[in-house]
Amino acid sequence: MTEGAWVWWITAFLVILDITIRITAVIVIPRNRRPTAAMAWLLAIFFIPFFGVFLFLLIGNPRLPRARRRKQEQINEYIASTSEHLHFGTLRPHAPDWFGPLVEMNQRLGALPLSGDNGAHLISDYQQSLDAMADAIRQAKDYVHIEFYILQSDDSTDNFFRALEDVAARGVSVRVLLDHWANRWKPRYRQTIRRLNAMGADWHLMLPVKPLQGHMQRPDLRNHRKLVVVDGSVAFLGSQNVTDSTYNLRKNIKRGLHWVDLMVRLDGPVVLSVNAIFLSDWYSETDQVLEEIDIAHADIGTGDLDCQVVPSGPGFEVENNLRLFLGLLYAAKRQIMIVSPYFVPDEALLLAVTAAVDRGVQVELFVSEEGDQAMVYHAQRSYYEALLRAGVRIWMYRKPYILHTKSLTVDDEVAVIGSSNMDMRSFGLNLEVSMLVRGQEFVAEMREVEDTYRSLSRELTLEEWMQQPLRSTVLDNLARLTSALQ
Numbered sequence: 001m002t003e004g005a006w007v008w009w010i011t012a013f014l015v016i017l018d019i020t021i022r023i024t025a026v027i028v029i030p031r032n033r034r035p036t037a038a039m040a041w042l043l044a045i046f047f048i049p050f051f052g053v054f055l056f057l058l059i060g061n062p063r064l065p066r067a068r069r070r071k072q073e074q075i076n077e078y079i080a081s082t083s084e085h086l087h088f089g090t091l092r093p094h095a096p097d098w099f100g101p102l103v104e105m106n107q108r109l110g111a112l113p114l115s116g117d118n119g120a121h122l123i124s125d126y127q128q129s130l131d132a133m134a135d136a137i138r139q140a141k142d143y144v145h146i147e148f149y150i151l152q153s154d155d156s157t158d159n160f161f162r163a164l165e166d167v168a169a170r171g172v173s174v175r176v177l178l179d180h181w182a183n184r185w186k187p188r189y190r191q192t193i194r195r196l197n198a199m200g201a202d203w204h205l206m207l208p209v210k211p212l213q214g215h216m217q218r219p220d221l222r223n224h225r226k227l228v229v230v231d232g233s234v235a236f237l238g239s240q241n242v243t244d245s246t247y248n249l250r251k252n253i254k255r256g257l258h259w260v261d262l263m264v265r266l267d268g269p270v271v272l273s274v275n276a277i278f279l280s281d282w283y284s285e286t287d288q289v290l291e292e293i294d295i296a297h298a299d300i301g302t303g304d305l306d307c308q309v310v311p312s313g314p315g316f317e318v319e320n321n322l323r324l325f326l327g328l329l330y331a332a333k334r335q336i337m338i339v340s341p342y343f344v345p346d347e348a349l350l351l352a353v354t355a356a357v358d359r360g361v362q363v364e365l366f367v368s369e370e371g372d373q374a375m376v377y378h379a380q381r382s383y384y385e386a387l388l389r390a391g392v393r394i395w396m397y398r399k400p401y402i403l404h405t406k407s408l409t410v411d412d413e414v415a416v417i418g419s420s421n422m423d424m425r426s427f428g429l430n431l432e433v434s435m436l437v438r439g440q441e442f443v444a445e446m447r448e449v450e451d452t453y454r455s456l457s458r459e460l461t462l463e464e465w466m467q468q469p470l471r472s473t474v475l476d477n478l479a480r481l482t483s484a485l486q
Contacts, residue, residue, distance in 0.1 A: 021049050068284060072315035075280040076111040079295075088269040088298055089117030092306050092438060096413070098331040099438065103308055105327065106436065109320045110311045112276060118268030119302035120437060122417075122445045124452070126245045129238075129263045130156060134163035136234045136265070143173040143293070145229040145278040147206075149222065149419070150241035151178040153192040157242050161195055168199040176203035177281055179223045187248040204285045207431075221314055223281065224419050224430040226263075227274055233299060235274040237309075237433060238263035239406045239419055256400040257372060262339075262407060262449060264417055264435070268301020273309035277433050280311070305439040312420065313431030321420045321434050322427045326352050328410045332361045337409045337450050339366040341402060344379045344423035344480075354390040363392045366453050370399035376423065378479035381472070388462040395457035403453065409446045414438050417446075 091114065103114045123129040137144050137160070144167060153161050168174045176196060183189050183205075196203045206223035228236040240261035246252045247259065266274065272295045279290055312320035329336060329352035336356055343365060345353065357363050365387065371377025387394060397403035408416040418434035420426045437443075 069315050071284050072280070075283065079111040079276055079280075080107075088113055088115030088272075089300060091116040092304065095306075095438065096331065098327070099414070102324070102327045102331070103436070106308055106310045106320070106324060109316065109318065109323065110309075112273045112309045112311070114306055114308040114436075115269035115273065115298065116304070116306050117300045118266060118270045118305045118307045120270075120305050120307065120439075120442055121265050122449060123263045123265060124261075124449050126240065126259070126261060127156060129236075129240055129261065130160050130242065132265060133228050133236050133242075133263075134159045136228070136230050136236070137163040138166055139234075140167045140172045140230045142231050143175065144231075145175050145227075145275065145282075146242075147177040147223075147225055147227050147278050147281060148242050149179045149224045149226060150182050150186065150243050150247070151176070151192060152183075152186065152188045152241075152243040152248060153195045154188055154244045154248055156244040160242055161199075164201065165195075165199045168201060174199065174201040175278075175282065176201050177206050177223070177278070177285065178203070180205040180208040181219070182222060204282075206281060206285055208285075220429060222425075222430045223313075224426070225277065225281070225433045226419050227278060227433060229271060229275045229278055232271055232275055232294060233267060235266040235271040236263050237266070237274055237419070237435060238417060239404050252372070255370075257370070257402055258400065259402050259404045260397070262405040262417065266301075266307070267299075268303065268305075268307075269298030270301070270307035270309060270435070272296070272298050273307075274433075277309060277311055281431070284315075303439070303441070305437055305442055307438075308436045310418075310434045310436060311432070312427075312434065314429060315431065319427040321432055322346070322349065324416065324434060324436065325349065325408060325422065328408060328414065328416065329353060329356055332356055332410045333359075334361060334411045335409075336361055336363045337366070337407075337446075338364070338422065339403065339405045339407045339450070339453065340422040341368055341404045341406070342373070342376045342380060342421040342423040342425070343367055343383070344376060345383060346424065346427070349422060350383065350386065353387070353392060357391040364395060364450075364454075365392055366395045366397060366403060366405075366450070366457065368399070368401070368403045369396040369458070370402070372402050375479050376425075378472075378476045380423075382476035382480035384460065384465055385462070388460070388465055394460040395454055396460050397453060397457045401456075405449075405453075407446060407449075409443055409450070412440055412443055415443050415446050 107113055123132050144164065146164070164174050183192070193203075207221055209219045226238060226240060238261065240263050245258040275293065276295050279293060279295065283289055310320055310324050326348060353363060367380065384394060406418060406420055415437045416434050417437070418432065420430075420432035420434050426432055
């Protein structure tokens with residue numbers, strides 16, 4: 001065969017392969033996928049076919065492996081059967097008409113019930129939060145459960161780790177879960193693991209990507225939860241990792257960046273739900289069922305708050321956290337306050353926010369003036385014009401601080417706090433935990449924190465925003481397209 005014939009056949013093969021890839025993509029990709037995500041994937045494959053296909057095969061499946069999802073189903077069935085006939089405290093009277101159906105939806109999706117008679121208090125100072133968790137750990141008699149996206153032993157967290165060492169030396173069981181990808185390449189990882197080993201902690205990596213050991217799923221899935229449980233009587237959850245406020249990263253230290261976070265200390269029946277989250281993740285990673293841990297009998301807490309823990313992530317069939325947020329946004333009558341470091345809404349969330357303004361609801365959004373992740377930062381910015389034109393007030397927390405708190409308050413009675421951002425990653429790719437709280441006294445605490453954030457922020461106006469240079473607009477729009485790749 002002549003050289004010209006070879007070239008012709010190779011060219012024909014590539015053309016046929018290219019057409020086949022495009023036709024197959026149109027058939028396969030939109031199935032059971034959000035239209036915006038499907039369009040983003042199709043654009044990637046049509047413009048860069050071979051690389052786009054490789055990327056889709058690598059990260060195109062937003063779900064955990066089938067075996068892992070089956071474990072989550074087993075966990076939900078167990079929690080539902082355990083809590084079916086139990087009375088978790090006395091609920092507050094005179095709930096809004098919409099509150100009951102929202103709680104029912106949360107329980108149907110995540111299995112965990114609403115409980116009453118809970119105490120919940122916010123801790124907004126970064127170091128005080130770490131020390132408060134350490135103080136609670138030192139009171140442990142039976143066990144301590146630790147689960148964090150990032151866990152690092154450093155000067156800021158030394159008291160936290162010394163508390164774990166103290167109780168481990170007394171024979172208290174210390175169980176620790178930390179995300180594999182978020183920690184493996186971070187500073188102080190080896191130092192942290194050595195310290196956990198030295199104290200005798202039973203620790204495991206969450207969502208490990210170790211193909212040679214049979215651990216394989218989409219490599220950018222993360223367990224983003226942050227929680228502590230002590231003896232089933234006290235718990236902490238929120239947005240803060242166990243690390244220095246710079247994350248010990250050279251680039252952050254060079255830029256002077258520090259993270260601002262919010263944690264909540266809990267007591268009462270809701271602690272059982274937080275513990276159920278840990279136990280489910282423990283089972284998922286270790287195949288161990290900790291039958292000695294009681295999640296069926298609760299102590300009355302120090303407060304009168306109604307609380308419901310809502311887990312979410314790729315182990316569930318739908319986006320539990322997104323549905324919770326949407327339900328609250330549509331229920332609001334007077335005021336909505338959103339604090340999210342990464343606010344990249346899908347169409348449903350953007351419509352819910354802007355529709356609230358159209359109903360006469362005051363909506364305020366707190367974000368950071370400076371971003372730590374370029375792609376998410378620019379994707380978020382691409383929504384500012386639409387939000388400002390709709391009437392949303394945007395507060396930009398002044399640099400060099402990264403406002404990392406994740407919270408939502410509605411009117412004067414209901415709030416959500418936890419690990420979940422309002423972006424595509426938190427809705428579809430991260431394992432998150434959120435807590436719904438009903439009680440004016442808790443919302444009042446949230447309002448104080450929001451007022452502090454507002455005093456440390458500047459308001460972004462539409463006039464200022466429209467002065468953005470063209471290059472920023474281009475970057476924002478490109479980032480918006482890539483944010484939909486799920």
